[in-house]
Amino acid sequence: MSFTVLIPARLASTRLADKPLADIAGLPMVVHVARRAARSEASAVVVAADNARIVEACRAHGVAALLTRTDHATGSDRLAEACSLLELHGDAIVVNVQGDEPLIEPALINACAALLAARPDCAMSTAAHAIDDVAEFSNPNVVKVVCDAEGRALFFSRAPLPWWRDGYAAGLGVGVRLSEPPPLRHIGLYAYRAAFLQRYPTLAPAPIEAIESLEQLRVLWHGERIAVHVSLLRPGPGVDTPEDLQRVRAILGASG
Numbered sequence: 001m002s003f004t005v006l007i008p009a010r011l012a013s014t015r016l017a018d019k020p021l022a023d024i025a026g027l028p029m030v031v032h033v034a035r036r037a038a039r040s041e042a043s044a045v046v047v048a049a050d051n052a053r054i055v056e057a058c059r060a061h062g063v064a065a066l067l068t069r070t071d072h073a074t075g076s077d078r079l080a081e082a083c084s085l086l087e088l089h090g091d092a093i094v095v096n097v098q099g100d101e102p103l104i105e106p107a108l109i110n111a112c113a114a115l116l117a118a119r120p121d122c123a124m125s126t127a128a129h130a131i132d133d134v135a136e137f138s139n140p141n142v143v144k145v146v147c148d149a150e151g152r153a154l155f156f157s158r159a160p161l162p163w164w165r166d167g168y169a170a171g172l173g174v175g176v177r178l179s180e181p182p183p184l185r186h187i188g189l190y191a192y193r194a195a196f197l198q199r200y201p202t203l204a205p206a207p208i209e210a211i212e213s214l215e216q217l218r219v220l221w222h223g224e225r226i227a228v229h230v231s232l233l234r235p236g237p238g239v240d241t242p243e244d245l246q247r248v249r250a251i252l253g254a255s256g
Contacts, residue, residue: 003093003113003191005042006082007033008075010099011051015241020054020099022245025252027061029239030054032102032252034063040106041113042095048082074215076190077201083194090195093117098188102248103236108189108229115229116191122152123224125191126216128184129231136185137178143186143214145228153226156186156214184228187235190216196224 009020009030016022020030030047037045047058047065050072058065066085072078079096088094095113097104108127116125128145131137137144140158148154155161164179192200206221219226239245 001041001093001114001117002043003041003095003117004086004088005037005040005045005095005097005109006079007037007045007047007097007099008078008082009047009049009054010075010078011049011054016239016245018053019239020049021057022239024102024245024249028054028057029102029245029248030099031058031061031063033097033099033104034058036102036104036106037095037097037109040095040109042109046082046086047099048078050078076192076197076215079192080198080201083198088194090193090198092194094192094194094197096190096192098238100239101188101235102239102252104189105233105235108187108231108233108235111229111231112189112191115227116193119227121150121225122227123193123196124216124219125227125229126153127187127189127229127231129187129234130182131178131185132182134178137183143188145184145186147184147228147230151228151230153216153220153228155220156212156216158212158214184230187231188238 013019022029024032034045048068049055049065050070055065055067068078068081093113095109112125112127136142137160144161145156146154146161203218203222206218209217239248
């Protein structure tokens with residue numbers, strides 16, 4: 001199996017200025033992400049950036065990077081342009097590794113790519129892990145996914161799903177037991193076939209996508225299927241805020 005890792009990187013961030021270039025143990029964060037991804041079985045790892053500063057920082061550290069337009073609405077749109085620039089054929093598998101995941105597990109990247117290769121009935125694959133904490137289950141920043149019998153996503157939501165019949169009576173206080181099987185936390189890692197990724201920007205945005213602010217719901221809205229790999233391991237923390245950055249700096253500084 002051959003696949004390409006593409007890492008979308010956008011300089012602007014509402015919560016953390018110049019996030020892809022944030023220094024972690026002496027390297028820009030996006031370089032850490034690319035180096036972790038390079039430990040997977042990917043045939044190539046390329047950063048798709050919206051700013052020349054990101055491209056220059058990547059190339060200075062031996063990471064392949066290309067410059068894309070600044071007006072893309074989503075990371076998927078940016079990667080669609082990158083597929084065209086790289087002239088990837090339609091059946092090529094592309095794994096979208098977020099540029100703010102410097103602790104991404106290479107094995108998880110491999111699993112996501114392998115799942116899509118094995119599922120011709122699906123346009124995409126992604127990953128999830130079991131939730132065992134009530135606070136995590138009720139947190140709207142934690143995206144949940146519900147799957148069908150074939151391991152395909154039925155729905156993604158910021159709401160606590162699935163919700164048991166008597167859940168409102170029980171509440172979500174300390175000591176409340178979550179449902180069995182446990183609910184699943186979505187991991188923002190995606191694999192696509194290049195042809196579908198290039199078609200994605202032509203799909204009309206979905207009402208549920210706008211309500212939940214989750215772009216993967218556009219895929220389900222248009223009748224496409226997403227296979228879900230359920231990981232036994234929790235991924236390392238991503239970086240959205242200054243507090244997240246300090247946490248990851250401590251982890252990578254200690255390991256380096």
